Structure formats: structure tokens, C-alpha cells
Amino acid sequence: xxxxxxxxxxxxxxxxxxxxxxxxxxxxxxxxxxxxxxxxxxxxxxxxxxxxxxxxxxxxxxxxxxxxxxxxxxxxxxxxxxxxxxxxxxxxxxxxxxxxxxxxxxxxxxxxxxxxxxxxxxxxxxxxxxxxxxxxxxxxxxxxxxxxxxxxxxxxxxxxxxxxxxxxxxxxxxxxxxxxxxxxxxxxxxxxxxxxxxxxxxxxxxxxxxxxxxxxxxxxxxxxxxxxxxxxxxxxxxxxxxxxxxxxxxxxxxxxxxxxxxxxxxxxxxxxxxxxxxxxxxxxxxxxxxxxxxxxxxxxxxxxxxxxxxxxxxxxxxxxxxxxxxxxxxxxxxxxxxxxxxxxxxxxxxxxxxxxxxxxxxxxxxxxxxxxxxxxxxxxxxxxxxxxxxxxxxxxxxxxxxxxxxx
Numbered sequence: 001x002x003x004x005x006x007x008x009x010x011x012x013x014x015x016x017x018x019x020x021x022x023x024x025x026x027x028x029x030x031x032x033x034x035x036x037x038x039x040x041x042x043x044x045x046x047x048x049x050x051x052x053x054x055x056x057x058x059x060x061x062x063x064x065x066x067x068x069x070x071x072x073x074x075x076x077x078x079x080x081x082x083x084x085x086x087x088x089x090x091x092x093x094x095x096x097x098x099x100x101x102x103x104x105x106x107x108x109x110x111x112x113x114x115x116x117x118x119x120x121x122x123x124x125x126x127x128x129x130x131x132x133x134x135x136x137x138x139x140x141x142x143x144x145x146x147x148x149x150x151x152x153x154x155x156x157x158x159x160x161x162x163x164x165x166x167x168x169x170x171x172x173x174x175x176x177x178x179x180x181x182x183x184x185x186x187x188x189x190x191x192x193x194x195x196x197x198x199x200x201x202x203x204x205x206x207x208x209x210x211x212x213x214x215x216x217x218x219x220x221x222x223x224x225x226x227x228x229x230x231x232x233x234x235x236x237x238x239x240x241x242x243x244x245x246x247x248x249x250x251x252x253x254x255x256x257x258x259x260x261x262x263x264x265x266x267x268x269x270x271x272x273x274x275x276x277x278x279x280x281x282x283x284x285x286x287x288x289x290x291x292x293x294x295x296x297x298x299x300x301x302x303x304x305x306x307x308x309x310x311x312x313x314x315x316x317x318x319x320x321x322x323x324x325x326x327x328x329x330x331x332x333x334x335x336x337x338x339x340x341x342x343x344x345x346x347x348x349x350x351x352x353x354x355x356x357x358x359x360x361x362x363x364x365x366x367x368x369x370x371x372x373x374x375x376x377x378x379x380x381x382x383x384x385x386x387x388x389x390x391x392x393x394x395x396x397x398x399x400x401x402x403x404x405x406x407x
Contacts, residue, residue: 001406002034004105006121008091010039010068012050014290015233016199016319017111017137020391022066023202027395029065036067036102038095040075045233045264045287047077058098071098077265092116099124106406107131113138115159118166131405134170136180139312164189171405174398179315179339197398199319200389205291206326208383209298220283222299225257226369228332229300231293232320234264239308242334244273244282245358246365251281256369261296263287297327301375302350302368307335309355314338325349325386330378332364347385350378 005025009018025035041059042050049055059070071094076083095117099108105128110121118134125132167173167184173194175181181194217223234240240260247258260270263286274282288296297303303324307313314336321340324331331350333341334357341352351368353360368375 001106001403002036002102002104003028003107003109003402004099004102004121004124005035005037005109005111006095006099006117006124007037007039007111008073008088008095008117009044010037010042011063011290013042013044014287014293015044018044019202019290019319020137020199021111022063023391024395024398025066026064027392028399031396031399033399034067035065036069036105038069038071038099038102040073040091040094041070043075045077045235047075049075069098069102071095088114088116092120096120096123100127105130107133107402109133109135109402111135111137115162115166119162122166122169131171131402132169133172133174133402133405134166135174135176136184137176139180139183139315172401174401177315177317177339183315195398195401197394197401198389199317199322200391200394201319201322201326201386202391203326203386206294206297206323206386208326208328209294211298213295213298216295216299220259220299222257222259222283224255226255226302227257227259227300228302228304228365229259229261229297229329230304230306231259231261231296231300232318234260234262234267234270236265237308237310237313238264238266238306239356240266240270240306241273242356242358242361243304243306244270244277244279246361247274247279247282248277249358249362250365251279253281253366256281256365258282259285259296259299261285261288293323294327297323297329300329302365303329303331305331305333305335305340307355309336311336313355316340317343322386322389325382325389328379328383328386330368330375330382332361332368334361334364347381348378349382349385 007021009015011018011022028035041053041055055072057072061068073094074086074090076087107130108121108125110118122132167189175196176199185191250256305318317340333344333352335355344350344352351364353364
């Protein structure tokens with residue numbers, strides 16, 4: 001079977017879509033499948049092309065057995081509605097054009113959140129007369145106005161109609177949460193063609209940690225500190241100004257340090273807020289390669305999951321939950337109560353607090369910091385629970401769903 005997969009994020013980018021696609025494609029190759037990924041030159045989130053790459057019309061490489069075609073697109077940082085739209089549209093056009101030259105394809109997969117990529121995948125599947133799979137990573141365009149980027153208007157209405165059209169056209173929809181499936185069924189999408197494959201983590205890369213990485217701990221002066229780690233995208237959805245406010249409330253506690261690792265549209269704002277407040281209990285590190293993530297996670301005593309107070313975010317499960325579980329980190333989850341909080345409570349792996357509430361967040365941090373036995377309990381539970389979210393097993397689960405519509 002030859003799987004054609006369209007995604008505008010792929011390693012060496014380190015965000016959740018890139019990691020999921022790479023891990024799944026690697027597992028499919030190991031199962032004897034041919035996988036071709038059409039993507040763009042790596043540039044997320046800053047709009048700067050990674051070293052060793054160029055924005056060429058097409059660049060072909062093989063990564064761990066995966067055929068990777070990188071096509072030319074308009075490159076911009078992860079901010080600004082107009083520029084991002086041009087970026088998305090340019091990838092839609094390029095991925096469709098070069099996708100025409102892929103041979104003997106058995107199925108085409110397009111991944112969201114935005115639907116320009118999925119539209120390209122649908123068109124290619126139609127022309128090649130093969131099944132079309134919609135991997136649903138986000139309810140888009142609802143997520144646009146959920147973070148306040150745009151208000152509902154004629155363009156949003158058009159995208160919502162396109163959204164429903166693509167759901168109906170898909171032979172198979174792979175949803176990353178149970179909540180997304182429930183939402184689609186409510187909108188009249190056929191229940192039988194929606195399958196759930198949750199996110200997870202690579203348990204061979206993310207392994208249990210017992211001590212902090214010595215070199216990094218010494219470099220940042222973290223020995224003996226209780227480190228609250230926010231590791232991931234710094235975006236509009238994450239309301240990180242409230243985490244900065246929590247750091248401000250805790251600035252006189254010399255034992256607690258806030259560690260921010262990552263990039264995104266809001267990183268500069270976070271830096272400016274911290275500088276304006278003169279905070280000394282924060283450490284800011286830019287986005288790091290995926291292989292370095294376990295080392296930075298080892299510096300943390302608790303992992304912070306933080307999202308804006310929007311009802312839409314009740315339906316999402318941030319990927320950092322699964323990576324934190326895999327290394328055995330307790331979690332503090334500050335986001336609207338929903339599927340993510342259900343996982344935290346079901347597996348007894350951390351504390352949940354209301355979103356955008358710095359004072360409640362501070363109380364949770366202090367509770368975790370002062371109770372070593374609680375940390376150890378949550379850590380042990382995280383390691384046990386991580387076995388249910390093994391990315392390789394989940395990749396095989398998705399492959400079986402694909403095989404059902406291809407055979």
C-alpha cells in the first residue's frame with residue numbers, strides 16, 4: 001500500500017502535528033507500507049527556514065524510510081491572519097501540483113487544523129480515484145475566533161461550509177479526540193466513518209527520568225529548585241500572560257522557577273512581559289530540536305499545560321500531556337474542564353485548576369512543591385498511564401482503519 005500524506009508541518013519541526021505524522025509514518029514504513037509525505041521547507045514557528053534547507057520548488061529526501069517531498073511555499077511566521085492565509089493557500093497549490101506526480105497511490109491523507117491542506121488532499125484523491133482520509137486535529141475555523149484572531153464574518157462562514165463539505169466527502173475521518181467525534185456527529189456527519197486515534201508519545205524516545213540533566217541544570221542554576229516547565233508552542237491559544245502573572249505572584253519564593261521552552265506568535269510578548277515586571281524566577285529558552293526535549297523535560301518537577309478560557313478547548317488534548325506522562329512528570333493542567341482534565345483525573349497524574357486564574361495556579365504549584373510524596377505518586381501514575389498512549393500502537397490502530405477503506 002502506498003500512502004500519500006499531506007501536511008505543512010514535519011520534522012525537523014518539533015510541534016505536535018510534525019511529531020505525530022513522523023511517528024505514524026515511521027511505524028507504517030516498518031509495517032512494509034510505502035509512505036510519501038508532501039510538506040514544505042521547515043520553518044515553524046518563526047517563519048525562518050531551518051539550517052540546511054531552502055525554499056525550493058521541490059526537494060526530495062528520505063527520512064527513516066519515508067519519502068519526503070518538500071515543496072515551495074510562501075514562508076511567514078506563525079502570526080498575522082493575511083500572511084498565514086497566503087502561506088496556507090500556497091501550500092495547498094504546491095502540494096496539489098506536485099502531488100499529481102506521485103505514482104500508484106492507494107490512499108490520500110490530509111491533516112488539519114486548517115483546511116487548505118485537506119482540500120488539496122481531497123482533490124488529489126478524487127483525481128487519483130482513491131480513498132480520501134481527513135485527519136482531524138482541530139475544529140477549524142472555530143479555533144480562529146476562539147483565540148480572538150477574527151470575529152465571525154463572511155470568510156469564516158465560507159470556511160465553515162467548506163469544513164462540512166470536506167467532512168462529508170471523506171471516506172474516513174481520524175479524530176484525535178472523542179469530543180471532536182461527538183461534535184461532528186452532532187453536525188450530521190456519519191458516525192461510522194469517524195474513528196478515534198488519540199495522540200501519544202514515542203516511548204522509546206521519551207523514557208522515565210530520575211535526575212535532572214547535569215549540564216543543563218548547572219547551566220541554568222536549577223539544582224535544588226522546583227521547576228515548573230512550560231514546554232511547547234507559545235501561541236495565542238495558551239494565554240501565557242497568566243503564567244507570567246503566576247510567576248510574579250511567586251517571585252519572592254526563591255525555590256520555584258518557571259521554565260519556558262519553545263517558540264510561537266506570543267513568545268516575544270512573554271519575554272517583554274517578564275522584562276517589564278523584572279522577574280528573576282523565569283528562564284526562557286527558544287524552540288529546541290525534538291531529540292533535546294527529554295533533556296529539558298528532565299529539568300522539570302512538574303509540567304504545566306495551559307490554555308485560554310474558551311469552551312472550544314474543552315474538546316482538545318494537548319500533546320505535552322502524553323510526553324510528560326512518558327517521562328514520569330506530574331502535571332498541572334490549567335484549561336477548560338473537558339477531555340484533557342478527564343485524562344488527568346482518570347490516571348491520577350496531576351492537578352487541575354480553572355483556566356486563566358493565576359492565583360489558583362499558584363496554589364496548585366505550591367501544593368505540588370511542598371508535597372514530595374504527592375509528586376512521587378503522580379510521577380508513578382504517569383509512567384503507568386503512558387503505556388496506554390504508545391504512539392507506535394496508535395499508529396498501527398490508524399493503519400488498520402485505513403486498510404479497511406483501501407481493501
